[in-house]
Amino acid sequence: MTTSGRDAIFETLLESAKRLSFDPRDPLVCQPDSDGDEFHGMTPEWSPLFGTATWDSMAESERVRLTRSEVAQFLGVGIWLEVGLQVALLRASHSADPARSDVKFLFNECADENLHSLMFVNVIDSIGSHFYRRDRSLDFFGWLFRTIAWDEVAYGIVLAGEEIFDVMQRDWMASEDVAAPIRRACYIHVIEESRHMAYARQKIRTRLIKISRVRRFISTLVIAIGTHLVAKSLINRRMYEDLGLDWKVVGPEIAANEHHRIMFRRAAEPFIEFLSREGLLNFGARWIYRKSNLL
Numbered sequence: 576m577t578t579s580g581r582d583a584i585f586e587t588l589l590e591s592a593k594r595l596s597f598d599p600r601d602p603l604v605c606q607p608d609s610d611g612d613e614f615h616g617m618t619p620e621w622s623p624l625f626g627t628a629t630w631d632s633m634a635e636s637e638r639v640r641l642t643r644s645e646v647a648q649f650l651g652v653g654i655w656l657e658v659g660l661q662v663a664l665l666r667a668s669h670s671a672d673p674a675r676s677d678v679k680f681l682f683n684e685c686a687d688e689n690l691h692s693l694m695f696v697n698v699i700d701s702i703g704s705h706f707y708r709r710d711r712s713l714d715f716f717g718w719l720f721r722t723i724a725w726d727e728v729a730y731g732i733v734l735a736g737e738e739i740f741d742v743m744q745r746d747w748m749a750s751e752d753v754a755a756p757i758r759r760a761c762y763i764h765v766i767e768e769s770r771h772m773a774y775a776r777q778k779i780r781t782r783l784i785k786i787s788r789v790r791r792f793i794s795t796l797v798i799a800i801g802t803h804l805v806a807k808s809l810i811n812r813r814m815y816e817d818l819g820l821d822w823k824v825v826g827p828e829i830a831a832n833e834h835h836r837i838m839f840r841r842a843a844e845p846f847i848e849f850l851s852r853e854g855l856l857n858f859g860a861r862w863i864y865r866k867s868n869l870l
């Protein structure tokens with residue numbers, strides 16, 4: 576594809592952002608939860624505990640409390656990714672010509688991401704949940720990502736997070752079991768992230784042209800490790816312990832939960848298909864994705 580052809584894609588994405596973007600600070604867009612306490616935080620089938628003995632032993636009100644905490648954990652990871660990707664992508668574009676159409680789209684994307692993070696914080700507050708502290712090891716990997724991730728690796732890990740959340744949030748926004756503020760936030764996020772995903776895919780494709788085999792091999796593995804950490808960070812023992820659940824029981828239950836594995840594989844399917852098309856899946860990467868229940 577020619578340079579002007581690539582630019583046309585970024586201009587189209589900018590035009591689309593002009594036509595259809597949301598401001599979650601607008602009270603008409605984000606209203607408080609007026610439904611009461613009977614609605615879930617996420618579609619119950621997406622709970623990593625769904626179908627386990629612990630899940631089966633819970634009353635419906637306990638399950639609602641669980642999924643509301645789990646959505647806080649998942650969206651907390653979303654915010655962590657949204658902030659990290661901005662640091663990584665802006666760092667790489669700091670000296671670039673700001674009038675370039677891909678850089679202009681990046682500015683638009685960062686504006687979206689900040690409003691998404693703000694929206695998620697407000698939504699979690701409105702359903703009476705709160706965020707949970709991450710493991711220190713994940714904070715270290717977050718630092719590594721935002722400090723050294725290079726082009727295709729940064730966009731690859733960003734895309735992994737965006738694709739996985741896209742599949743889950745399409746379910747949550749359509750689910751009548753889910754609290755209204757979460758459904759509205761998911762609707763906004765799905766629409767705006769579809770542009771981000773198109774942008775990341777295009778940036779990766781462009782970067783892969785004429786890449787050396789050694790660099791492709793290394794980038795393939797680093798994207799897989801980064802994606803593994805994103806998937807791992809969604810399960811936080813502190814969240815389960817905060818609800819009074821014994822991690823020694825629920826940890827192994829989640830690890831052995833075939834339903835949970837199927838859901839995670841479903842969430843990762845579009846991302847894995849993209850990697851396969853672009854030649855970013857090798858033996859080692861496949862092994863890592865299998866270990867993460869993403870393949």
Ligand SMILES: [Fe+2]
Pocket residue numbers: 657687688691764768
């Ligand atoms: Fe976002």
Ligand SMILES: [Fe+2]
Pocket residue numbers: 688737768771
């Ligand atoms: Fe995004």
